[in-house]
Structures are given as structure tokens and as C-alpha cells.
Amino acid sequence: MRDENCIFCKIASGEIPSTTLYEDGDFRVIFDLAPASPGHLLILPKEHFADLLELDEAVAAKLLPLSARVARAMKEALSCPGFHLVQNNGEAAGQTVRHFHMHIIPRYGKEELLLWKPGECTEEERAELCRRIGEKLQ
Numbered sequence: 038m039r040d041e042n043c044i045f046c047k048i049a050s051g052e053i054p055s056t057t058l059y060e061d062g063d064f065r066v067i068f069d070l071a072p073a074s075p076g077h078l079l080i081l082p083k084e085h086f087a088d089l090l091e092l093d094e095a096v097a098a099k100l101l102p103l104s105a106r107v108a109r110a111m112k113e114a115l116s117c118p119g120f121h122l123v124q125n126n127g128e129a130a131g132q133t134v135r136h137f138h139m140h141i142i143p144r145y146g147k148e149e150l151l152l153w154k155p156g157e158c159t160e161e162e163r164a165e166l167c168r169r170i171g172e173k174l175q
């Protein structure tokens with residue numbers, strides 16, 4: 038399935054050219070045009086899924102092995118001691134392109150990391166949150 042208005046559908050299909058690191062029947066791996074660090078990659082499924090909640094399970098099952106394969110090559114080639122896998126879902130979480138994508142972001146050990154600020158939570162609050170989410174878990 039494809040969304041005619043989706044830029045990542047066009048990139049994944051090759052209609053819009055990109056610097057492609059890897060491609061197979063399910064995915065295209067490209068370089069982010071506004072990289073968080075040198076070598077920042079995006080794994081795009083070729084089919085259109087808006088986010089993780091829409092992602093086909095068979096595609097999802099291939100995603101983590103591919104992420105590890107690409108990250109291993111990236112670590113070796115770029116000598117980055119660490120990396121992030123980041124995947125944003127929804128505008129509130131910073132998703133700007135509504136076509137599922139996995140970021141692979143190399144970390145060289147010198148960057149300021151601003152993923153989140155550790156907060157606080159009581160045991161009672163945790164228990165209440167656990168109860169509410171647990172009720173919905175299928």
C-alpha cells in the first residue's frame with residue numbers, strides 16, 4: 038500500500054532519488070537530510086504505515102535484525118562507540134513524517150544527549166498507571 042501524498046513512499050519506491058545505503062523487497066535505508074550526527078540513517082519500509090501501531094507484523098519482525106545489521110556496519114565504518122535506535126510515533130512524540138521510520142543515530146561520545154529529563158513517580162502512582170494500562174493490554 039502506498040500514500041500518494043507521502044514523501045517517504047516516494048523515496049522508498051525510488052520515485053524521489055535518495056542516497057541509498059541498502060535496499061531489499063521490504064525496506065530502503067537512506068541518509069537523513071538533517072542528520073543529528075554524521076551517518077544518521079533512516080530505515081523506511083516500502084509499504085506505507087503511518088506509525089508503529091499500523092506496522093505489519095511480518096515487516097516488524099524483519100526490522101530489528103536489519104537495524105542491527107546496519108548498525109554493526111555503521112559502528113565499524115564510522116568508529117562510533119554507540120548509537121540510538123529512535124522511532125517517533127505521533128506529533129506529540131516529535132514525529133514529523135507520518136510514514137513509519139526507524140532512526141539509527143551514531144554517537145561519538147562527545148555529543149550532549151537530550152533524550153529526556155529524569156522525573157519522579159511514587160510507588161502509588163506507578164501502581165495506578167500499571168493498573169490502567171494493564172486493563173487495556175490484550
Ligand code: AMP
Nearest residue numbers: 044068069070071072125131132133134
Ligand atoms: P521524525 O521526526 O521521526 O518524523 O523524523 C523525520 C526525519 O526525516 C527527520 O530527521 C528529517 O530530517 C528527515 N527527513 C525529512 N525529509 C527527508 C528527506 N526528503 N530525505 C531524508 N530525510 C528526510
Ligand code: ZN
Nearest residue numbers: 043046085136
Ligand atoms: Zn508513505
